[in-house]
Amino acid sequence: MKAKAVRLHGANDLRLEEFELPEITDDEILVKVVSDSICMSTYKCAILGTEHKRVHEDVAEHPAIMGHEFAGDIVKVGKNHQHQFKAGMKFTLQPALNYKGTMWSPGYSYEFFGGDTTYCIIPAEVMELGCLLEYKGKAYYEASLAEPMSCSIGAFNAAYHTQMxxxxxxxxxxxxxxxxxxxxxxxxxxxxxxxxxxxxxxxxxxxxxxxxxxxxxxxxxxxxxxxxxxxxxxxxxxxxxxxxxxxxxxxxxxxxxxxxxxxxxxxxxxxxxxxxxxxxxxxxxxxxxxxxxxxxxxxxxxxxxxxxSTHVMGTTGGNTADMIESLELTAAKRINPAVMVTHIGGLDAAAETTLNLPKIPGGKKLIYTHLEMPLIALTDLRAQGEAKNDQRYLALADIVEANKGLWCPEAEEYLLANFIKE
CATH class of the missing domain: 3.40.50.720 (NAD(P)-binding Rossmann-like Domain)
Structure with a gap:
């Protein structure tokens, strides 16, 4: 089937391309990606290319799909996983696979597996490691943000203290x-x-x-x-x-x-x-x-x-337990990952946004991959609607402004219902 994705070909070389996805094997799962939030780590990957530890040497010949903070719907399940996953399930995943000692990860290392795409194929190692997670919540963006949230959760959990x-x-x-x-x-x-x-x-x-x-x-x-x-x-x-x-x-x-x-x-x-x-x-x-x-x-x-007895340490990413904790706390409305989001956009904005991420003020940039939309700050939705005489932007502005200026499930639901042309 056809997919459209932002793919890395080399340092500072991101391209929005349409290509053919191969048929899945019995050990793979085909998914439709709905949302992906752009991480500063993706910017580092994009500017470093093969100098990045997670990027394979032949990325020019086998370009890697960008993005690792994503969520969507399962489309087709290989027979080896049909006991656990079904078509129609919502999903998110833990991208820090650390599979057999490698640093391979979606969004850096795979030709057909990443978040800045309409569709992708989840390889066998993700299910083997228990890193593909069913998501039972309402909003896709909350599942996308479970990954960055898990990084901070991991940092809290990895801290340590001692007694003399x-x-x-x-x-x-x-x-x-x-x-x-x-x-x-x-x-x-x-x-x-x-x-x-x-x-x-x-x-x-x-x-x-x-x-x-x-x-x-x-x-x-x-x-x-x-x-x-x-x-x-x-x-x-x-x-x-x-x-x-x-x-x-x-x-x-x-x-x-x-x-x-x-x-x-x-x-x-x-x-x-x-x-x-x-x-x-x-x-x-x-x-x-x-x-x-x-x-x-x-x-x-x-x-x-x-x-x-002061000490220093560092963490990069979280683990699957951290992601599950994030999803559970979000579902219980104890935490609100939307505080990180300041911009939304479509897949056509993802490459430029990634390459210029440090220059763009604000917080997380949330990409909806089946949408064509320039990157826009949540604070600019009303001005955009007035400038374009587009009631959809004004309606989005009303929803966001009623929610302390934050993105929310109601805003996402309206966006997906009114902005995407199937």
């Missing part, structure tokens, strides 16, 4: 501790914040830093500190660009003791050094933001490493 003289790591962030989310007013930081506020083991204080006041103001609008206080959490949004000495002032905000857990969401040396400087005793620093520079380094206080 005891050689056992106590896994997870410290209960009732103090948490700092550095450079955290972007999409992934807000995903971490919604999780921190509503998970079972929670801190007593959360400080979110950034240097962009508009992003901080949006974050405070979405997560009012008074609401967090009512739930027993002291929440602060702090612009470190306005601080003469960010480390000293952040430590003072913590009560002078520093922070038990610090998540660093920017691959910037100064932010890493600040993150190190605000750690309290036995503080755990998770360097979450993956750099493109293989020689990236930053100063860390090793006096504190030795005498105060």
């Amino acid at each position: 003289g005891v050689y056992t790591h106590e896994m997870g962030i410290k209960k009732d501790g103090k948490l700092a989310i550095m450079a955290g007013a972007g999409p992934m930081g807000l995903g971490a914040l919604t999780y921190a506020l509503h998970r079972d083991v929670r801190p007593s204080m959360i400080v979110v830093t950034d240097i962009n006041q508009d992003r901080l103001d949006r974050a405070a609008h979405l997560f009012p500190p008074e609401d967090a206080k009512a739930d027993g959490i002291e929440l602060h949004f702090v612009n470190t660009a306005k601080m003469a000495d960010p480390v000293a002032e952040l430590r003072e905000l913590s009560g002078g003791t520093g922070y038990d857990d610090v998540l660093c969401y920017a691959p910037v040396s100064a932010v890493v050094t600040q993150s190190s400087g605000i750690l309290g005793r036995d503080g755990c620093l998770n360097f979450f933001a993956g750099p493109t520079d293989k020689l990236f380094s930053a100063t860390m206080n090793f006096y504190d490493v030795h005498y105060n």
Whole structure:
């Protein structure tokens, strides 16, 4: 059957192409992709090409479908999996396969398997690893965002703490501790914040830093500190660009003791050094933001490493359990992944958006793969409708504005019913 996809041919070479999908084998599953959210990791893949660890050397001859944060409908199931999966099921998946020691992953490594496409083929290893998940929710975008949410969930779960003289790591962030989310007013930081506020083991204080006041103001609008206080959490949004000495002032905000857990969401040396400087005793620093520079380094206080048991670690992606937790918390309305989304667009916008991702302000860019639509900010929907005299955009704007400016199931349902030409 025919599919249309954004495919990687080499560094900075993404092409929207129509091609023929082969017939599935007994061990494969054919799916229709509905939504894919664009990840900064996809941008890194696109600009690096074969220099990226997940991209195969012959990608020019066998181009890889981009995108790994996707959801959709199962179309056809090979006979070896018909006991578990049926045509018509909604699905999402965990893309961090780590299959037999390889780094192959959808969105980087497969010719017929990725998210920025109308249809794709899920290979046998995904089912073998239990990474194909039935999705029983209403909105496809929530399933797409389960993957980026799982990355932050994994970061929380991978944190650890110790006791003096005891050689056992106590896994997870410290209960009732103090948490700092550095450079955290972007999409992934807000995903971490919604999780921190509503998970079972929670801190007593959360400080979110950034240097962009508009992003901080949006974050405070979405997560009012008074609401967090009512739930027993002291929440602060702090612009470190306005601080003469960010480390000293952040430590003072913590009560002078520093922070038990610090998540660093920017691959910037100064932010890493600040993150190190605000750690309290036995503080755990998770360097979450993956750099493109293989020689990236930053100063860390090793006096504190030795005498105060501070430690640093890094996580990339989550696991299947993290994704399931994200889906369950979303279904229970305890977390809202939509806080990450600021733009929507069609498949025709995916290549340009990916290659220019760091230059486009805002949060997550959500692509609907059966749609032709330029990338548009949710805040611009009304202006777009008025400029084009298009009532559909105005209706979308009404829905979004009634939902604190956030994308929502009702908006997606309207979009899929009124914008797609079958």
